[in-house]
Amino acid sequence: MNDLSPDRDDRIANLKGLGCSRKRVEDARFTQGKGNYVDDIKMPGMLHGDFVRSPYAHARVVSINIDAAMALDGVVAVLTAKDLEPLGLHWMPTLAGDKQMVLADGKVLFQGQEVAYVVARDRYVAADAVELVEVDYEELPVIVDPFKALEPGATVLREDLEGQTSGAHGERRHPNHIFLWEEGDKAATEAVLDEAEVVAEETIYYHRTHPCPLETCGCVASMDKVNGKLTLYGTFQAPHVVRTVASLLSGIEEHNIRVVSPDIGGGFGNKVGVYPGYVCSIVASIVTGKPVKWVEDRMENLMATAFARDYWMKGRISATKEGKITGLHCHVTADHGAFDACADPTKFPAGFFHICTGSYDIPVAYVGVDGVYTNKAPGGVAYRCSFRVTEAAYFIERMIEVLAQELNMDAAELRRINFIRKDQFPYHSALGWEYDSGDYHTAWDKALTAVNYDGLRAEQAERVEAFKRGETRKLMGIGLSFFTEIVGAGPVKNCDILGMGMFDSCEIRIHPTGSATARLGTISQGQGHATTFAQILASEIGISADSITIEEGDTDTAPYGLGTYGSRSTPVAGAATALAGRKIRAKAQMIAAYLLEVHDNDVEFDVDRFVVKGAPERFKTMKEIAYAAYNQAIPGLEPGLEAVSYYDPPNMTYPFGAYICVMDLDVDTGQTEIRQVYALDDCGTRINPMVIEGQVHGGLTEAYAIAMGQEIAYDEMGNCKTGTLMDFFLPTAVETPHYTTDFTETPSPHHPIGAKGVGESPNVGGVPMFSNAVHDAFRAFGLRQSHMPHDHWRIWRIAEGLGLHG
Amino acid sequence: MIPAAFEYYRPESLQDALSLLQTHGDDARVMAGGHSLIPMMKLRMAEVPHLIDLQAIADLRGIRVDGDTVSIGAMVTQHEVIESTDLLRAAPILREAALQIADPQVRYMGTIGGNVANGDPGNDMPGIMQCLGAEFSLIGPDGTRTVAARNFFEAAYMTARTDEEILTRITFPAHAGGFAYEKQKRKIGDYATAAAAVLLTKEGGTCATASIAMTNLSDVPVWSEAAAAALDGTACDSGAIAKAMAAMDGDIDPGEDNRGPVAFKRHVAGITLSRAITRAWSRA
Structure with a gap:
């Protein structure tokens, strides 16, 4: 009776489910300029906000005169800390247990800090009025070096904390000290290091940089005084968290707040936190009763909105003479700037930095992180990585190279003999993690073979000889990196943000005609959720991905979730999606059995239908089942076909990868050329290979930028020297290397579909790969460590220091 | 990145442009492509109440x-x-x-x-x-x-x-002979870390005339007569190039910025010049 029914392979293909390189459904609007970003939102009567910002890195604010600004036609209000103080909003809590000035309260602590907020009829008047606000500053001594900040007698930066000897994360031993956070067995580690046959010691600096999303941060706040509802459109990576925080800060009940993240032009951790612009816009809208828009410009974004990294990592690693690693000791001095506004799960002031034993079976380890205040912008966000994981990966992958030098060993071989073996998973690391699954040796061997590693080493040796003979001025570096990510925060018992457990959610509604809408607690900023989550669901419920709409980002409709960052969408919300899908399928099974007049257990799911076991010609498609769910009275079953799942993951997931690049480097000019990049990623089950490849390309490009030139730099006066894209390196298509991607597939044993997350892996693995290539090029001449970014003059300085300029 | 308010003019003749300049004096500036002036205005580092666009002339x-x-x-x-x-x-x-x-x-x-x-x-x-x-x-x-x-x-x-x-x-x-413009920059869109312009002519196997100028290595462009003189009558061999590099080094005055410290810039200026001379000579 079903001769026209397509065969099974066609039915699978029609689903466009797991494993399908389905084209991104988002791109139709983005490639046509039809996206709807925050700055595209225009509301009747909307006012515009703009900030007066501090030109000084540390100064007392003696007085603020707003008279001239207020006299300008079109200016509605100028807010200062004095206006916010009665509301208790002149300071706000940070995600890291500190507090942060919303507007300068008596002093400024970094260049670009928000001092006053101008509200005006249009964007132009607001900018003119900013010029007219007169602020009288009295300059104070500036500290930009975190080590100097901790010296006895150093200028106290946070006078508001004076006398407080403990903070959110324990004891503060100096007025500029924020916390010391420790993990592992210090005494045992030191004992191993003291007795070790070989110890390599090095300080590795991961410089300050910035996520720099193409779309800067901004919002439109709209307080409806008639119905008491506040609507907040904004560039939020975690809209529900923003709703809760906005409710707690403003006193407006949470059901009266609607937070909407529209299309977002890249986040990379920059859009996780709450910024003064949001608070001031909400206050301004409440005061004026009109919508207020604030969108920062590029310089404001680079200078004042959350930075990333800035970790000074002092490491000691010990091994036997044969190269078996015996212990790892790490002390970090973390420059947090003026306020501790790190966006980490609240109990983890250094994020997941203690993944710093990497992919290696290291029996004992210790890590201690000192957080320090300086006169720099606050932040410390996870720039396309899980929390502080790129710092950890860079640290261990540099230490491995340094140890290889100490041992006079090949760095690829040193990695191989120390990898956690496949049979050791689930693996408990010395610093407390349980790695879910991995097969590092297989991935490494595949990578080394793919690039012809031995051939490259032979070529490199010849190059060194030719260089020594004066036949070339170019050296060749082979950049190795093997990384283990830790993503998918996280188990609610460990991970929360301001007390909110880091679960995530999915709600599915199957419509009577057999299409579906699913809403999630996450929010895409370019990851392609509308494409990939529909694929997860398609495979689970047998409805084509093309017939499933994914919605995110509107707190009035989406189920509560903790948002998108730290590669958590697939591990957490992706799991919720699969499990909600299974609830749909369970009910569909009962409906199918009823329709087919058999027992529930006598039907089984087959791609897009339920079939009677042993009689595949008797079936009901999901489309038929959906229709019946709404139109047929089925004894014992409620009408409808909907499900919701809130997923608390039992563990993180641990994606990993093997990256290798080849770099040619001109010792005279410091210029580099990336000849080849090979990136093998294992992110468990692959949902959409094309989207994965796109993610890897993007992440590698950011990694290339960070390693080779991108930085936020300050002079001694605390002036930010890299506030524009002239000096802050964003690669164009011209600078971007070509990439070869590859994969192995080791599913996560605890994730419903075995997926691990991939978006951030290439940043985590890419930075050490590029940096190691630079170091490797100079290894034959004795270079141990040279800090990133490896821009032209710094590479030239390496060559100069090694006497290679004759 | 919002400029102060300004009046915009688009005169169609040079005379009109000149009279606008005279009328508004210091408050007026002419604009060609605008890729330097407009960013300065947006940064409010340049205030130009009367902007005269020369596009239509x-x-x-x-x-x-x-x-x-x-x-x-x-x-x-x-x-x-x-x-x-x-x-x-x-x-x-x-x-x-x-x-x-x-x-x-x-x-x-x-x-x-x-x-x-x-x-x-x-x-x-x-x-x-x-x-x-x-x-x-x-x-x-x-x-x-x-x-x-x-x-x-x-x-x-x-x-x-x-x-x-x-x-x-x-x-x-019009120039004859060999030429080269060699520029080192950090990325597309950047100004030169160092750049060298070289023109030279060859007669009977030696350099007959040469002209050399350097970019972004002082607060003005540097036309280095001494560097060019070092090539005169030579076969632009490595010794001559070294002399030209040394002479050029005496004429430039680079400052430190995000592109690097002075010593680096001097080094790169020399390398850049040497490559420019070599390329120009190969074309002469």
Whole structure:
């Protein structure tokens, strides 16, 4: 009776489910300029906000005169800390247990800090009025070096904390000290290091940089005084968290707040936190009763909105003479700037930095992180990585190279003999993690073979000889990196943000005609959720991905979730999606059995239908089942076909990868050329290979930028020297290397579909790969460590220091 | 990044532009492609209440090659320089240099006149023009005059052009022989870390004439007569190049910035010059 029914392979293909390189459904609007970003939102009567910002890195604010600004036609209000103080909003809590000035309260602590907020009829008047606000500053001594900040007698930066000897994360031993956070067995580690046959010691600096999303941060706040509802459109990576925080800060009940993240032009951790612009816009809208828009410009974004990294990592690693690693000791001095506004799960002031034993079976380890205040912008966000994981990966992958030098060993071989073996998973690391699954040796061997590693080493040796003979001025570096990510925060018992457990959610509604809408607690900023989550669901419920709409980002409709960052969408919300899908399928099974007049257990799911076991010609498609769910009275079953799942993951997931690049480097000019990049990623089950490849390309490009030139730099006066894209390196298509991607597939044993997350892996693995290539090029001449970014003059300085300029 | 309010003018003749300049005095500035001035206005580092856009003035356009004389209108874009087959024959160094300026989008708007008249030491054309021995035609309330490119640049953003004058044309002799514009930059769109313009001619296996100018290694472009003299009569061998590099090093005065410290810039300036000479010699 079903001769026209397509065969099974066609039915699978029609689903466009797991494993399908389905084209991104988002791109139709983005490639046509039809996206709807925050700055595209225009509301009747909307006012515009703009900030007066501090030109000084540390100064007392003696007085603020707003008279001239207020006299300008079109200016509605100028807010200062004095206006916010009665509301208790002149300071706000940070995600890291500190507090942060919303507007300068008596002093400024970094260049670009928000001092006053101008509200005006249009964007132009607001900018003119900013010029007219007169602020009288009295300059104070500036500290930009975190080590100097901790010296006895150093200028106290946070006078508001004076006398407080403990903070959110324990004891503060100096007025500029924020916390010391420790993990592992210090005494045992030191004992191993003291007795070790070989110890390599090095300080590795991961410089300050910035996520720099193409779309800067901004919002439109709209307080409806008639119905008491506040609507907040904004560039939020975690809209529900923003709703809760906005409710707690403003006193407006949470059901009266609607937070909407529209299309977002890249986040990379920059859009996780709450910024003064949001608070001031909400206050301004409440005061004026009109919508207020604030969108920062590029310089404001680079200078004042959350930075990333800035970790000074002092490491000691010990091994036997044969190269078996015996212990790892790490002390970090973390420059947090003026306020501790790190966006980490609240109990983890250094994020997941203690993944710093990497992919290696290291029996004992210790890590201690000192957080320090300086006169720099606050932040410390996870720039396309899980929390502080790129710092950890860079640290261990540099230490491995340094140890290889100490041992006079090949760095690829040193990695191989120390990898956690496949049979050791689930693996408990010395610093407390349980790695879910991995097969590092297989991935490494595949990578080394793919690039012809031995051939490259032979070529490199010849190059060194030719260089020594004066036949070339170019050296060749082979950049190795093997990384283990830790993503998918996280188990609610460990991970929360301001007390909110880091679960995530999915709600599915199957419509009577057999299409579906699913809403999630996450929010895409370019990851392609509308494409990939529909694929997860398609495979689970047998409805084509093309017939499933994914919605995110509107707190009035989406189920509560903790948002998108730290590669958590697939591990957490992706799991919720699969499990909600299974609830749909369970009910569909009962409906199918009823329709087919058999027992529930006598039907089984087959791609897009339920079939009677042993009689595949008797079936009901999901489309038929959906229709019946709404139109047929089925004894014992409620009408409808909907499900919701809130997923608390039992563990993180641990994606990993093997990256290798080849770099040619001109010792005279410091210029580099990336000849080849090979990136093998294992992110468990692959949902959409094309989207994965796109993610890897993007992440590698950011990694290339960070390693080779991108930085936020300050002079001694605390002036930010890299506030524009002239000096802050964003690669164009011209600078971007070509990439070869590859994969192995080791599913996560605890994730419903075995997926691990991939978006951030290439940043985590890419930075050490590029940096190691630079170091490797100079290894034959004795270079141990040279800090990133490896821009032209710094590479030239390496060559100069090694006497290679004759 | 919002400029202060300004009045915008788009005169269609030089006379109209000049009278606007006279009317508004210090409050007025002329704009060519705008790729330097508009960002300065957005940063509020330049306040220009009266902005006079020169786009519509036909007299400022056009590339003419008349015998050995090349004349380029101030409003000729870098893109037009690149596309001009006349220029490719008469002064191929211009195409090589223009292709290293910014990116295609900027080159569609950015002009050769704006590039030299702004007096930005980071710009590439000032050094090229000194290397070519160009003359700049200026028109002002008192008529026209010409200033040699080698005398035009006084300090960063300070030139021999007075506020009432407009640069109209650039004239220089067609060049023969070898040429090269070698530029090191951090990325597309960046100014030079160091750049070298080299023109030279070969007679009987030795260098007959040479002209050398360096970009972004002082607050003005550096035309180094001493460096060129070091090549005269030589076969541009490594010894001669080393002497030219040393002579050039005495003429430049780089400052430290995000591109690197002074020692690095001096080193790269030398390497850049040596590569430019080698390439120019190979083409001579």
